Amino acid sequence: MLAIEVADAKKTYDNKIVGIEKVTFNIKYGEVFGYIGPNGAGKSTTIRALMGLLRLDSGLVNIEGHDCFTDGVNARENVGYVPSELSFYNSMTVRKYLEFMMKQKGRGFERIDDLCTYFELNQNRKTGELSLGNKKKLAIVCALACSPKVLIMDEATTGLDPIMQQKFFEQIEKEKKKGTAILLSSHNLNEIQRCCDRVGIIKNGTLVAVKEIGEFKSKLMKRVTFETKYSHPEITIDGVENLKVDGNRYEFNYHGDMKALNDFIASLDIVNVSIVDVDLNEEFMRWY
Numbered sequence: 479m480l481a482i483e484v485a486d487a488k489k490t491y492d493n494k495i496v497g498i499e500k501v502t503f504n505i506k507y508g509e510v511f512g513y514i515g516p517n518g519a520g521k522s523t524t525i526r527a528l529m530g531l532l533r534l535d536s537g538l539v540n541i542e543g544h545d546c547f548t549d550g551v552n553a554r555e556n557v558g559y560v561p562s563e564l565s566f567y568n569s570m571t572v573r574k575y576l577e578f579m580m581k582q583k584g585r586g587f588e589r590i591d592d593l594c595t596y597f598e599l600n601q602n603r604k605t606g607e608l609s610l611g612n613k614k615k616l617a618i619v620c621a622l623a624c625s626p627k628v629l630i631m632d633e634a635t636t637g638l639d640p641i642m643q644q645k646f647f648e649q650i651e652k653e654k655k656k657g658t659a660i661l662l663s664s665h666n667l668n669e670i671q672r673c674c675d676r677v678g679i680i681k682n683g684t685l686v687a688v689k690e691i692g693e694f695k696s697k698l699m700k701r702v703t704f705e706t707k708y709s710h711p712e713i714t715i716d717g718v719e720n721l722k723v724d725g726n727r728y729e730f731n732y733h734g735d736m737k738a739l740n741d742f743i744a745s746l747d748i749v750n751v752s753i754v755d756v757d758l759n760e761e762f763m764r765w766y
């Protein structure tokens with residue numbers, strides 16, 4: 479059985495604004511799926527449909543074999559959810575809020591202490607007094623504390639400092655090993671790529687690509703910069719884009735054969751050379 483199934487999903491707001499259209503993807507247990515797109519691309523619309531918070535015009539959204547709208551209680555029985563917009567009961571302490579949420583879910587409190595310690599979240603603080611980063615941590619702890627089989631996280635890393643992001647990804651790894659299916663949405667592929675098995679890229683409400691992360695990375699371009707001592711060579715190798723020449727300094731993006739590039743550079747009177755991966759996010763923006 480698939481953990482998450484989205485098929486031909488369509489949602490239009492006010493009969494005119496496209497939220498999502500023809501969106502189709504699946505997520506298996508033990509798989510981390512990165513759902514990537516800039517603001518307004520349709521990520522939250524998809525996620526809100528999965529969470530039963532809006533009704534699709536057409537298509538299907540299932541979790542663990544249950545329709546998210548007509549059988550929402552069963553669909554979300556084992557789901558941990560981090561919404562993009564956070565709201566809590568401001569006067570409750572972190573502890574009370576987590577206990578309240580676990581009771582609502584019919585879960586025990588046994589994971590609360592460990593998770594709050596791990597994410598350095600003070601259980602005695604009122605939720606209304608928390609900083610954005612701490613609110614994010616509370617939402618993440620809440621999603622994890624219910625021992626989910628499916629995790630749906632909308633922009634979960636936004637607002638976390640780099641150390642907390644690292645801790646977050648370590649938890650995601652643990653959940654994945656337990657067999658949890660994980661949907662991680664983000665506008666920043668760099669931020670989440672390290673833990674994703676597959677990535678879906680959404681643009682203007684349409685999923686434009688779904689790829690294994692390895693396939694995605696293998697197609698990454700290199701940014702090549704070199705400087706020659708005297709010569710002004712003609713660039714004769716294939717796969718060069720955006721060539722800029724400034725005196726003896728050459729800079730270009732390269733997606734050709736690495737041996738051809740190395741042989742070419744070796745034939746020159748090089749003073750210095752740099753070959754680095756193009757930023758993943760930059761590459762992802764090429765889809766737009």
Ligand code: ADP
Nearest residue numbers: 491495496497515516517518519520521522523
């Ligand atoms: P993302 O989560 O990727 O930022 P959204 O799913 O929030 O994108 O938005 C997708 C599109 O749907 C955008 O054009 C957005 O303006 C529109 N949209 C989202 N929610 C509403 C709403 N409640 N009413 C009208 N338009 C909406």
